Amino acid sequence: MSHSPILSICIPAYNRPLWFHRALESIVIGNKEFESSVEIVITDDSSTQECEEIMRQVCCQWSGQCIYEHHPVRLGMVENWNRAISLTTGQYIVVLHDDDFLLKDAITNILATIKAVNHPVLLFGVEVVDEQERVMKRQIFKENQWLSPRDALISLLSNSSFVRFPAIVVARSAFAEMGMFRTEWREPCDLDMWIRLFSRYGVYCLQDVTTAYRVHDQALTMGVFNEQTINLLLGLFAEVKQLNILSSEEIVSCKALFLYQFILAGAWRQLKRGRLQEFRRVMELMDISEVKNLPCPKKWWMLNSIFRVLSNGLRI
Incomplete structure (x- = not known):
């Protein structure tokens, strides 16, 4: 590509090919106009080649940048996130787990917000869905607002569900400054990352709902x-x-x-x-x-x- 994309959407995949297919299609289908602005980065920790086959099938409809990497030796959850982020070239990054998916107009709203709001940490609303994609709850903000580091930390640390991973959009420059997810914190390493980002930048909360967060028995979080x-x-x-x-x-x-x-x-x-x-x-x-x-x-x-x-x- 002759220029860097605005948004990199990372999918760290792991042995859930059907849901991976759903996640990937939610980026590709209906978003052709954004091919020059959005890149797709897939880091595949799966034990089979199914996700690669799905990627080739779906991404043949995508003329924008698409990076795919399969790991013969599994990296593990946290390092797979970090590897995906390290491969991005976009100004902003979304990590979309392979069991979650974008909602209609998500990319439109994210790109418009990036253009309108000059802030390195953006947090959108999310729909919490079950395995059949039935909406269990909608987690939304009543208004668009910036939270200072103090207010952002209080919101984050008084609500264990304040940040749903696929709903947060982070500038690549912020990851460069604050560092990657730290493996020593194991499962709560995402909370560690949000603490570091919020304490430095605060967070800008948006009313738009961009992603679906799937709750199911296969989730790694069931064991935490x-x-x-x-x-x-x-x-x-x-x-x-x-x-x-x-x-x-x-x-x-x-x-x-x-x-x-x-x-x-x-x-x-x-x-x-x-x-x-x-x-x-x-x-x-x-x-x-x-x-x-x-x-x-x-x-x-x-x-x-x-x-x-x-x-x-x-x-x-």
């Missing part, structure tokens, strides 16, 4: 509700304290809101699938000393009480 993850999250809150942006009282309040929501959400995922022993195991995370010593937020008091009764009943 354990003591190791809680300890990593506590470590991230300790890092936030060192930034000297939030007061000690604000950090305690955010920590309680975040961890109660995180644990209760994990317990609910198990409960609605009828996995009662897994539900009880997740609820036992509330007994970790640093969590137990946090005040239960009013927002989560009723649900926590109900889940506690159910969990205790399973002990009998």
Whole structure:
């Protein structure tokens, strides 16, 4: 290409060819007018060649830049994200996981926002869908607004679902300045990245809804509700304290809101699938000393009480 694209859309793929197909088509189909402005970057950690075959089939309809790389030896989740980002040439980057997809007019809205809003971190609305793409909830902002580093951190750290990964658009220059996802933080490494970006730039929140975030049993996040993850999250809150942006009282309040929501959400995922022993195991995370010593937020008091009764009943 004679010039750099405005937007790079990365798909780090891993053994979900049908959903990968859906994600890729959501970029290609109906967006021909943006071929010179958008590049597609696919880094494939899959154990088969199915995604490559799908890429060739779908991207034959795309005359814009398309980069594909298959890894004979799996990189792993975090390094696969980083590899995709490292291959981009666009001014801004979206990481679209292979189980998520863009909504109609997403690229139109993202490109228009990049042109209109001179900010390195953009956060759009998202539809949370199930495996059949039925909308479970819409997570949207009431108005377009910039949040300062302090306000952005409070929003991020008091709501474990504040950032849905495919809804965040980041300038490549911001990744260059702040660095890539850090593997030492394992599953919460995305939260570590948002903390670093928000503490430096704040975040510009947009009303437009651009992506669908799919909730399903195959998601790698289904396995994060354990003591190791809680300890990593506590470590991230300790890092936030060192930034000297939030007061000690604000950090305690955010920590309680975040961890109660995180644990209760994990317990609910198990409960609605009828996995009662897994539900009880997740609820036992509330007994970790640093969590137990946090005040239960009013927002989560009723649900926590109900889940506690159910969990205790399973002990009998």
